[in-house]
Amino acid sequence: MKILYFYKFCVLGGVTTQLANRLKFLRHHSEVHFAFLEDYGGASAFEGYEHVRILGTVEEIKSYIAAYNFDVIISIDTYELYEALGPVEEGKVIIHEVHTTYSEPLQKLAHSKDSLPFHYVITPSAYMKGYLHSIGIVGAFHINNCLDTDLFQYEADTEQRPATILWVGKLDDHKNWSSYLNIAGKLNARMPELQFMLVGGYTAPDEIKNQLMVKVEQQGIKHFKWIPKVDYDEMQSYYSSVAQSGGIYVSTTINESFGMTVLEAMACRCPVVVPSVGALPELLDGPLNVSLYESGNEAECVDRLITLLERNALREDLKSLGEQKARTTYSIEQVGREYMELLERCKEERLISNKC
Known part of the structure; x- marks a missing residue:
């Protein structure tokens, strides 16, 4: 499976870190690409991974998508991707991931949900799934964010510090x-x-x-x-x-x-x-x-x-x-399996739907 993630800002922290965490699982099961509109030094989170690109124009996005023939394309709170997609080919899966809690992009999603070409919505918490339902976006999938538990673990030292x-x-x-x-x-x-x-x-x-x-x-x-x-x-x-x-x-x-x-x-x-x-x-x-x-x-x-x-x-x-x-609950292995299973299920559903 070939997967493209698209997000506006390539900046350390937040969504970029989450994508880098997912890569540690997904790269063993699929070919994963990451594209960003603007570069703020976040590429280092991917530790030299080859499929990280800054695509600043609609034409660059179109060319990249055409070159790799992705099975799954995922936009994370970013609408510029849709300008480049055009008619969605049969069998391809388009997913909109919602990580933001800011009202402006969420209202934009609510107002344009019927005109944008995504097939599924994913969000990282039950809270956000419920919120999306309240603004008319029903049937979103909840998949937790994952944490690199090899990196984030307790490290004791001998120095005593005040609380x-x-x-x-x-x-x-x-x-x-x-x-x-x-x-x-x-x-x-x-x-x-x-x-x-x-x-x-x-x-x-x-x-x-x-x-x-x-x-x-x-x-x-x-x-x-x-x-x-x-x-x-x-x-x-x-x-x-x-x-x-x-x-x-x-x-x-x-x-x-x-x-x-x-x-x-x-x-x-x-x-x-x-x-x-x-x-x-x-x-x-x-x-x-x-x-x-x-x-x-x-x-x-x-x-x-x-x-x-x-x-x-x-x-x-x-x-x-x-x-x-x-x-x-939030390890890369646990969440990665759940996430990959969902992508495979979505892809299978799209193939069945196109045959009907």
């Missing part, structure tokens, strides 16, 4: 970094020796970066470290370090279609405290749901954090439960 509260993400309104600093300020007032670390924000405008540092000062946060950029294959050392310190990963996101950084932390035995939004309750079901707080309720978040910081036995239980779930 650290870690936040990871872009400095944008959606990730709600400002709320993290509000929470850090409240925690700092009650537990002055706590350390706070924010990872991310390298691409943020200078104005936002300045706002970040001003707010740290306004909140009176004593021990704060900002690391704007970390290579993806180094993130496990940060999660592991926080876990070993007795600290916690915290999220303040407005919405999530999945929650990869939460899963990464769990795989590295780092306990988490996250808002009960989007797909995050799916990652933290059963006993793990003590880590959830009401979205926007900073006081509840602070209480959850303090409870975990002070209750060592509970924190250790959550570390073990989180690691176990991350390493089984």
